Amino acid sequence: MTAQTTSVAPLLDVRNLTKHFPVRAGWFRAPTQVIRAVDGVSFTVADGETLALVGESGSGKTTAGRAILRLIEPTSGQVHFGGRDVRALNAASLRALRREMQIVFQDPYGSLNPRLTVGAAIREGLLVHQLAEGAAAEQRVRALLDEVGLRAEYATRYPHEFSGGQRQRIGIARALAVEPRFIVCDEPVSALDVSVQAQVVNLLRDLQRDRGLAYLFIAHDLAVVAHMADRVAVMYLGRIVELAPRAALFATPRMPYTQALLSAVPVPEPGRVRRRILLAGDPPSPANPPSGCVFHPRCSHPDRDAMCANVIPALEEKAPAHWVACHKVPAAAPPSLPSTLA
Amino acid sequence: MSARRRTLVPLLALACFVVLALGAPWLAPAPPNAIPADGLIQSLPPTVEHPFGTDPLGRDVLSRMLHGARVSLSVAFLSVALASLVGTTYGAAAGWIGGRVDALCMRLLDVALAVPRLLVLLLMSALWGTLPLHTLVLLLGLTGWYDVARLVRSDVRGLRERDFVLAARATGVREARILWRHVVPHVWPTLVVTATLGVANTIALEAGLSFLGLGVQPPDASWGTILRDGQLPGGARWWLTVFPGAALVLAVLTCNALGDALRESFAPRQVAA
Amino acid sequence: MTSPLLSVHDLRVSFFTEAGPARAVDGVSFTVHAGETVALVGESGCGKTLTALSLLRLMPTGARLAPTSRVEFDGADILTMPERALRSLRGDRIAMIFQEPMTALNPVLTVGDQVAEVVRVHTALSGRDAWTRAVDMLALVGIPDAAARAQQYPHELSGGMRQRVMIAMALILEPALVIADEPTTALDVTIQAQILELLRAMRERSGMALLLITHDLGVVAEMASRVLVMYAGEVVEESPVELLFSAPGHPYTEGLLAAVPTLDTSRERLRTIPGTVPPPTDWPAGCRFRERCAHAWDRCASDAPPLVQLGPAHRVRCHLVQEPERRRT
Ligand SMILES: Nc1ncnc2c1ncn2[C@@H]1O[C@H](COP(=O)(O)OP(=O)(O)OP(=O)(O)O)[C@@H](O)[C@H]1O
Ligand SMILES: Nc1ncnc2c1ncn2[C@@H]1O[C@H](COP(=O)(O)OP(=O)(O)OP(=O)(O)O)[C@@H](O)[C@H]1O
Ligand SMILES: [Mg+2]
Ligand SMILES: [Mg+2]
Numbered sequence A: 001m002t003a004q005t006t007s008v009a010p011l012l013d014v015r016n017l018t019k020h021f022p023v024r025a026g027w028f029r030a031p032t033q034v035i036r037a038v039d040g041v042s043f044t045v046a047d048g049e050t051l052a053l054v055g056e057s058g059s060g061k062t063t064a065g066r067a068i069l070r071l072i073e074p075t076s077g078q079v080h081f082g083g084r085d086v087r088a089l090n091a092a093s094l095r096a097l098r099r100e101m102q103i104v105f106q107d108p109y110g111s112l113n114p115r116l117t118v119g120a121a122i123r124e125g126l127l128v129h130q131l132a133e134g135a136a137a138e139q140r141v142r143a144l145l146d147e148v149g150l151r152a153e154y155a156t157r158y159p160h161e162f163s164g165g166q167r168q169r170i171g172i173a174r175a176l177a178v179e180p181r182f183i184v185c186d187e188p189v190s191a192l193d194v195s196v197q198a199q200v201v202n203l204l205r206d207l208q209r210d211r212g213l214a215y216l217f218i219a220h221d222l223a224v225v226a227h228m229a230d231r232v233a234v235m236y237l238g239r240i241v242e243l244a245p246r247a248a249l250f251a252t253p254r255m256p257y258t259q260a261l262l263s264a265v266p267v268p269e270p271g272r273v274r275r276r277i278l279l280a281g282d283p284p285s286p287a288n289p290p291s292g293c294v295f296h297p298r299c300s301h302p303d304r305d306a307m308c309a310n311v312i313p314a315l316e317e318k319a320p321a322h323w324v325a326c327h328k329v330p331a332a333a334p335p336s337l338p339s340t341l342a
Numbered sequence B: 001m002s003a004r005r006r007t008l009v010p011l012l013a014l015a016c017f018v019v020l021a022l023g024a025p026w027l028a029p030a031p032p033n034a035i036p037a038d039g040l041i042q043s044l045p046p047t048v049e050h051p052f053g054t055d056p057l058g059r060d061v062l063s064r065m066l067h068g069a070r071v072s073l074s075v076a077f078l079s080v081a082l083a084s085l086v087g088t089t090y091g092a093a094a095g096w097i098g099g100r101v102d103a104l105c106m107r108l109l110d111v112a113l114a115v116p117r118l119l120v121l122l123l124m125s126a127l128w129g130t131l132p133l134h135t136l137v138l139l140l141g142l143t144g145w146y147d148v149a150r151l152v153r154s155d156v157r158g159l160r161e162r163d164f165v166l167a168a169r170a171t172g173v174r175e176a177r178i179l180w181r182h183v184v185p186h187v188w189p190t191l192v193v194t195a196t197l198g199v200a201n202t203i204a205l206e207a208g209l210s211f212l213g214l215g216v217q218p219p220d221a222s223w224g225t226i227l228r229d230g231q232l233p234g235g236a237r238w239w240l241t242v243f244p245g246a247a248l249v250l251a252v253l254t255c256n257a258l259g260d261a262l263r264e265s266f267a268p269r270q271v272a273a
Numbered sequence C: 001m002t003s004p005l006l007s008v009h010d011l012r013v014s015f016f017t018e019a020g021p022a023r024a025v026d027g028v029s030f031t032v033h034a035g036e037t038v039a040l041v042g043e044s045g046c047g048k049t050l051t052a053l054s055l056l057r058l059m060p061t062g063a064r065l066a067p068t069s070r071v072e073f074d075g076a077d078i079l080t081m082p083e084r085a086l087r088s089l090r091g092d093r094i095a096m097i098f099q100e101p102m103t104a105l106n107p108v109l110t111v112g113d114q115v116a117e118v119v120r121v122h123t124a125l126s127g128r129d130a131w132t133r134a135v136d137m138l139a140l141v142g143i144p145d146a147a148a149r150a151q152q153y154p155h156e157l158s159g160g161m162r163q164r165v166m167i168a169m170a171l172i173l174e175p176a177l178v179i180a181d182e183p184t185t186a187l188d189v190t191i192q193a194q195i196l197e198l199l200r201a202m203r204e205r206s207g208m209a210l211l212l213i214t215h216d217l218g219v220v221a222e223m224a225s226r227v228l229v230m231y232a233g234e235v236v237e238e239s240p241v242e243l244l245f246s247a248p249g250h251p252y253t254e255g256l257l258a259a260v261p262t263l264d265t266s267r268e269r270l271r272t273i274p275g276t277v278p279p280p281t282d283w284p285a286g287c288r289f290r291e292r293c294a295h296a297w298d299r300c301a302s303d304a305p306p307l308v309q310l311g312p313a314h315r316v317r318c319h320l321v322q323e324p325e326r327r328r329t
Helices: A061-068 A091-097 A118-128 A134-147 A152-156 A164-177 A194-211 A222-228 A246-251 A256-263 A306-310 B003-022 B061-097 B099-114 B117-128 B133-142 B146-160 B163-171 B175-211 B223-230 B238-266 C048-055 C083-089 C111-122 C127-140 C159-171 C189-206 C217-223 C241-246 C251-258 C298-302
Strands: A012-023 A033-045 A050-055 A076-081 A101-104 A182-186 A214-218 A231-236 A239-245 A316-319 A322-324 C006-017 C020-032 C037-042 C063-065 C070-073 C094-097 C177-181 C209-213 C226-231 C234-240 C308-311 C314-316
Touching: A012 A061, A033 A050, A033 A061, A033 A214, A033 A239, A050 A061, A050 A222, A061 A076, A061 A101, A061 A182, A061 A214, A101 A164, A101 B163, A118 A134, A118 A152, A118 A164, A118 B163, A134 A152, A134 A164, A164 A194, A164 B163, A194 A214, A194 A222, A194 C251, A214 A222, A222 A246, A231 A246, A231 A256, A239 A246, A239 A256, A256 C189, B003 B061, B003 B238, B061 B099, B061 B133, B061 B146, B061 B175, B061 B223, B061 B238, B099 B146, B117 B133, B117 B175, B133 B175, B146 B175, B163 B175, B175 B223, B175 B238, B223 B238, C006 C048, C020 C048, C020 C209, C020 C234, C037 C048, C037 C217, C048 C063, C048 C070, C048 C094, C048 C177, C048 C209, C094 C159, C111 C127, C111 C159, C127 C159, C159 C177, C159 C189, C189 C209, C189 C217, C209 C217, C217 C241, C226 C241, C226 C251, C234 C241, C234 C251
Parallel strands: A050 A214, A050 A231, A101 A182, A182 A214, C037 C209, C037 C226, C094 C177, C177 C209
Antiparallel strands: A012 A033, A012 A076, A231 A239, A239 A322, A316 A322, C006 C020, C006 C063, C006 C070, C226 C234, C234 C314, C308 C314
């Protein structure tokens, strides 16, 4: 099951990516259960494209992003980047590949070493990949800080002297330092206030335009996703339940979970009452996912039936380039020709 | 007292001890084992000539104490250095590798900790008969690293999961450099504090062993052996107990005070927002 | 009106840095009443977190509070009360949800232990009861399979779950005042809705007051009755929530509202406020927003604008209030 086919080979091709975390009571005991953090996820990212990954908190977005970079070892599945099989690389080639694939971490506090100055943190990538040294590296660090909207003289300060949003921009500068082709952005703007967020969103898009960067853009803020993404994948409990071009997803969300998600977005208009689809029941546990469709216990679809509870729905192309994992969404037209990117 | 002064005072005191010990050959009125020229082999109370008196062999106690400081302090420093090295390596390896290796290492440590250190030391030095100094250092070092290992291991285990370690890996930094540059600097505070407290502990331990005749061997002087000389038959000689005893207590107190002060100054900041 | 639960008067926090003193929070005053939700918004780095931390005297080392600052909670001055009295307040009557869940949680203790700890410190409950209560609270904030999750370590949870652990720790003793620093930024919108509902319910049930620091103006619109806008260490606008959105008074507030992305999928460039905030070590003379303001004229460079009262709970720090004809369109 591949999610989509494009005529040119995509930059990143992820197939059936799976990551299970064993939960043990002690290190000499057998695992008592596994947490299926990512459970068979497939998608592609083309050169210069932004694929947004949204979904329930704890649905495995961060894990998927990290597994692609092999910051955590996937349990199974294939990851190809620029034609190379990422999972087959040895340690040295993997380190070299990290120049091309970067990550901006979700937690701007934890991802900066408190004992290194901001300049040293940004410089590290330049040094290990031998991109610049001495005064040239210094120059580059200043330029990068400037690019993300921080003052160049901040290079000699330590992370604790910065606010959350400032640290997030330091993380972005660090990722940009090695001039990658692809960046996993794990909630890069969620710690930013809207005006700085707008600056960073514009910055990321400018970089994409100028350098042909591709992003896997993980976010909770659907409005930001609407501005950043070419295509959007919705995750629920370790699986992709819907994947569609941005316009189609926001205009005609098909999967009931996506509909609930979109309806829950708070709008900046006090007093406006919105019809919100409330999710019934408790969020399920990835250690013990529901049978059949993982969303069925909380689903509000009127035609929900025994099939939903027993048969796992496949991610199918229900409309051109619009992939949905739901038994109750009718296939609109016969399978389309190879989809074009939005 | 301000936090700074709490560190500075014991630090200066410790520096005094080190200077006195290092300068012993020049500061001491006589060589440590010199028997008086007049052949007067007898333990005398303090006089102007011998401010701390003489021991039963007629040797100048002040001189022996200065030279003894050299021995006592270097035994303590060297064995703690050895313990820190072994403990850090063991603890860092267990914490960094994690999983079963870690669990196994920790169980082994539990076993080691279950055996009283003093018992091991007594047994070993009794078996050895006369113990050369370097063997004493080795023994003290190899029985003194358990706490260091435990603390370092728990630090490293916490650090291993921090995102900045992952960030370094994502940048393409090799593991050895990550360990050295991103993990070890965070372990320093723990290490410095436990080492200082370890020195205090070891000074007292060495004195105890030497006092029992199982540590530093005569004719070498250490504070413990001088104390022991005070117990030789021939009546009470307070100066052989009071002076080395005071030095011992002072040195141990100094190191403990320093360790506590350092621990406080390294205490995690309340919140770094 | 009844006397406020929390009243902050002339709060000033500064740091000594190599570049000189940094006046990170510079004369902030506001009140929060029981049962009320006040939102605090503003440019990243403008001092929101520092303000929040100061309310509990939890400033980072190196921060200095001006002696004239006063923070009164329920009539008692927090900034001068003995440490012991303050400790018994913290976590019990005033709780804080920290912005950084990973730093505020201990990596080598299970999350259940950390939530139960709050209960054990402030109540007479036994270890087991405290644990049960902790698990219940974790379930209430939407953590699936809470009993099992309670036994995991922070790094084993997703970002959003850690955030919910922090929320559970803050709410477990039903405090009178909750200071929430970006409580829902790490959460997806459905869980965010659930947490906001929980906060609302607690507000209704126990008259809990909420000081809500957030970037999400949608959340502000939904939760707050009053909004404080901060810029460069100062409050530049205070406004009832409807008024803020319909008629922002300060040019910075306008810029902020204009930068909000919306769900309509047009991909135009987002509006931004040009330039960056000056560093707290050298605030410019006059108006601190001047360099980025489209309306600025010479008076803005020379006189620092005062916070002018325009109506009940409506204050704006801008010369335009006095000279509205200067506004450019
Ligand atoms: N090291 C780990 N050990 C055990 N379980 C883990 C570990 N890391 C993640 N998990 C689990 O995997 C699941 C997915 O986590 P992940 O961090 O990928 O979620 P997420 O989608 O990024 O959520 P959020 O939006 O809250 O950040 C969660 O249930 C989490 O508890
Ligand atoms: N320990 C410190 N030393 C020096 N300056 C500091 C220190 N801590 C914070 N600051 C400065 O104080 C200012 C206010 O920081 P604060 O964390 O309150 O911002 P914030 O409004 O919460 O921002 P954000 O929305 O990004 O979290 C920032 O400019 C920051 O650089
Ligand atoms: Mg995440
Ligand atoms: Mg903050």
